[in-house]
Amino acid sequence: MAPTYGADRFQREIKLKTRSKGCHLVTNEIMAQIEEGVKNTKCDPDVRTDMDMCLDKIVPESLPWDHVDEGPDDSVSHSKSSLIGASVQIPIMNGRLALGTWQGIYLLEFRKLPHSRRIVATVL
Structure with missing residues (x-):
């Protein structure tokens, strides 16, 4: 989708494909699609692993889920x-995303099979 511009906004639809369930770092993909000059940041990969583990403990697949129309991870995914x-809202300062040293933009995929996800980025 081509970007749209308003008096005070820029908006673009971004399509991302996930390979599998997990916490996927998508900072570079998002930043490549929005305004130039947005800074890239480092993100500790252990955070993604820990986030996935934490959500699996809070919402375990082993529960007797009733809503499984699209597979055994259907209700689990909706719940997570x-x-x-x-x-998410991310402030912009001096034309750059105001992310901390270890912050990034994550796409959390809760389904086991690959999916295509649509993200709408709006810069105000």
């Missing part, structure tokens, strides 16, 4: 998504 939420 409800806990995490579907949007």
